[in-house]
Every structure is written in C-alpha cells, then in structure tokens.
Amino acid sequence: MVVSATQVKKVGVIGAGTMGHGIAQAYAQEGYPVTITDAAKPALAGVKDRIKSNLKTLAREKLVPESAIEETVARITVVDRLEDAVRDTDLVTEAVFEDLSTKTKIFHEMEKFCSPECLLASNTSSFPMTEISAQMVRPERAIVTHWMNPPYLVPLVELVPGEKTSEETYKTAHEILVKIKKVPVKVQKEVLGFLINRIQTAMNREVYHLLEIGAASAEDIDRAVVTSLGFRLAFLGPLLVRDLAGLDVTCKVDETILPELDSSIKANRLLKEMVDRGEHGAKTGKGFFSYTPESIAELIQERDRRFIHLLQELYY
Ligand SMILES: NC(=O)c1ccc[n+]([C@@H]2O[C@H](COP(=O)([O-])OP(=O)(O)OC[C@H]3O[C@@H](n4cnc5c(N)ncnc54)[C@H](O)[C@@H]3O)[C@@H](O)[C@H]2O)c1
Numbered sequence: 335m336v337v338s339a340t341q342v343k344k345v346g347v348i349g350a351g352t353m354g355h356g357i358a359q360a361y362a363q364e365g366y367p368v369t370i371t372d373a374a375k376p377a378l379a380g381v382k383d384r385i386k387s388n389l390k391t392l393a394r395e396k397l398v399p400e401s402a403i404e405e406t407v408a409r410i411t412v413v414d415r416l417e418d419a420v421r422d423t424d425l426v427t428e429a430v431f432e433d434l435s436t437k438t439k440i441f442h443e444m445e446k447f448c449s450p451e452c453l454l455a456s457n458t459s460s461f462p463m464t465e466i467s468a469q470m471v472r473p474e475r476a477i478v479t480h481w482m483n484p485p486y487l488v489p490l491v492e493l494v495p496g497e498k499t500s501e502e503t504y505k506t507a508h509e510i511l512v513k514i515k516k517v518p519v520k521v522q523k524e525v526l527g528f529l530i531n532r533i534q535t536a537m538n539r540e541v542y543h544l545l546e547i548g549a550a551s552a553e554d555i556d557r558a559v560v561t562s563l564g565f566r567l568a569f570l571g572p573l574l575v576r577d578l579a580g581l582d583v584t585c586k587v588d589e590t591i592l593p594e595l596d597s598s599i600k601a602n603r604l605l606k607e608m609v610d611r612g613e614h615g616a617k618t619g620k621g622f623f624s625y626t627p628e629s630i631a632e633l634i635q636e637r638d639r640r641f642i643h644l645l646q647e648l649y650y
Pocket residue numbers: 348349350351352353354371372373374377429430431432433436440457458459460480481482483
C-alpha cells in the first residue's frame with residue numbers, strides 16, 4: 335500500500351541545492367508542510383533565504399500575494415539528518431547530486447525511517463528508477479518525478495515508473511502533482527534521459543555544431559531560436575507544428591537536411607575545450623557569453639519575471 339494523494343499531509347525533500355530548494359518551495363506554496371535536509375551545512379543554512387527571495391519575485395509579479403511569502407517560508411522546516419527529514423512524511427523527493435550509488439544508498443536509507451506507505455520519488459535527470467530502487471525492500475512505492483529548473487515555475491514534471499513501480503504509486507504521484515499545479519507527463523519506457531533531456535540534447539548538438547563551423551554568432555543563434563522555435567513551442571508541440579506545416583513538406587526537408595547534421599555521439603569539441611578552460615557558464619563568469627555577479631542576478635530576475643508572465647498567460 336502507498337498513500338493516496340488525499341492522504342499526503344507532509345512532504346520531505348533530500349538535497350537543498352538548485353532543484354531541492356525549488357521543489358520544497360513548490361509544495362510549500364500549495365500549503366504542504368515540508369521538511370528539507372542536505373549533507374552540506376551551507377546549502378541548508380541558505381535555503382530559507384533562497385526561497386524567500388524567489389517568493390519576493392513571484393509576489394512582485396502578483397503570482398502570489400505578499401502575505402504568502404512569510405506563510406510559505408514558515409511551512410519549511412530545515413533539519414540536519416535524513417531520518418528527521420523523512421520521518422512522519424507521506425511523500426519524499428530526493429534531489430541530491432546525479433550519482434547513481436549515492437541515490438541508491440539514499441533510497442535504501444529512506445526506507446529505514448519513513449512510514450511503510452510513504453511514496454519515494456527521485457528527481458534524477460537520467461537514471462532509471464529500476465536501478466535506483468535496486469536495494470529497496472518495497473520498490474513498488476518508488477518513482478522518478480523529473481522536474482525542470484526553476485521547479486517552482488516550469489509546469490512539466492516527467493513521471494517515470496520503474497519496472498516494479500505500482501499503479502497506485504503512479505496514480506498518487508500524478509494526482510499530487512496536478513494538485514500543486516504541475517503538468518505531469520508519463521514516460522512509458524525507462525529511456526535514458528527521459529523525454530526532454532533527449533530532445534534538448536539532440537537540438538543542442540546541432541546548435542554547438544553550427545557555432546563551431548561559424549554558421550552564425552552565439553548571439554544570433556540564440557536570437558533565431560528564441561524568435562521562432564521558442565515563440566511557437568511555448569504553446570504548440572513539435573508534432574502539432576509539423577502537422578500544421580504539412581508532413582509531405584517535412585519529409586522532403588528532412589531528407590535534404592538530415593545527412594548534413596552533426597551525428598556525433600560524443601560531447602562537442604568546442605564545449606569540451608571551454609569546460610577544460612574553466613569556462614563553465616554563468617557560475618564561472620564565462621561560457622558562450624560573459625557574466626558578472628550583478629548581471630547574473632539581473633538575468634535570473636528577468637528570466638523569472640518573463641516565466642511568470644508566460645505562466646499567467648498560458649496556464650493560470
Ligand atoms: N539543475 C537542473 O537544472 C536539474 C533539472 C532537473 C533535474 N536535476 C537533477 O536534480 C538533482 C539535483 O540537482 P541540482 O541541480 O539541484 O544539484 P545541486 O548540486 O544544486 O544540489 C545537490 C545537493 O545535494 C546535496 N547532497 C549531495 N549528497 C547528499 C546526500 N547524500 N544527502 C543529502 N544531500 C546531499 C548537495 O550538498 C547539494 O546541496 C540531480 O539528480 C540532477 O540531475 C537537475
């Protein structure tokens with residue numbers, strides 16, 4: 335037996351990094367008391383301030399009332415130990431580093447301290463639940479719920495059952511995500527990278543290649559994608575876009591272009607060289623573009639402001 339969605343009264347989160355703090359926020363915003371833990375003290379120390387700062391942006395854009403800021407933060411309890419984060423909870427989401435043995439160990443540990451009915455979810459970006467739950471006594475209550483960054487704003491959560499995940503677990507996970515205003519999508523096969531990371535990686539392979547061969551500047555490639563694919567894909571799926579364009583035309587274009595596309599099965603050379611030079615993107619001040627701490631803060635604020643407008647326009 336696993337809890338039903340209506341029986342979920344308290345939520346736990348393991349890992350308070352980029353995703354963990356945002357997942358905790360998403361549940362707390364919808365009224366759930368949340369207990370969160372992390373192995374690193376600095377991550378734990380900053381988690382409430384981080385959530386408060388996110389909420390201030392949401393309040394400024396009128397997505398939540400001002401009064402929700404303190405109420406939401408008050409629903410979050412920060413604890414030092416995993417056992418305290420999972421005890422008395424009905425649903426736990428794990429969001430620690432993407433390392434299979436760490437995740438497998440955590441799922442094994444969680445079972446020792448949580449109730450027998452508690453649903454256990456992983457936010458892994460790539461590992462199948464069948465592997466993560468390998469050492470579990472009751473793997474039927476485990477499921478991948480793959481959120482996207484920032485988790486308190488992006489609607490999609492991919493739901494990926496493992497070989498032993500029960501229908502009941504899938505149903506609870508689905509219902510609870512709908513209840514907190516997310517859009518769950520079932521991934522029927524445990525394909526590596528699920529749906530979105532596969533699609534994104536396929537597109538990015540060609541993006542890096544176009545940059546590498548000098549087809550256009552980094553600024554222009556981004557501008558072209560944002561003002562065309564991005565504009566359309568905000569509410570039309572890629573398959574619907576093709577139906578509207580005509581499949582006969584699509585088929586002809588594919589046959590001409592596909593042989594020209596990058597088909598490499600290794601990370602792009604340009605990308606690797608940048609990584610080796612320590613250019614890891616915004617967090618190091620340099621990636622495809624350059625950043626200062628101030629410009630990153632501005633960019634993130636502006637990103638969230640626009641995401642909120644999209645949410646208001648298309649989802650609420
Ligand atoms: N960042 C993204 O855009 C994104 C999107 C979807 C899914 N994910 C997945 O979410 C998970 C977390 O990613 P992130 O970006 O939040 O990483 P992160 O590095 O920001 O945070 C991970 C946190 O886990 C903590 N941690 C590590 N081992 C732990 C343990 N044994 N017990 C408790 N805490 C531990 C770390 O101290 C760290 O604070 C990964 O599986 C990742 O693949 C990330």
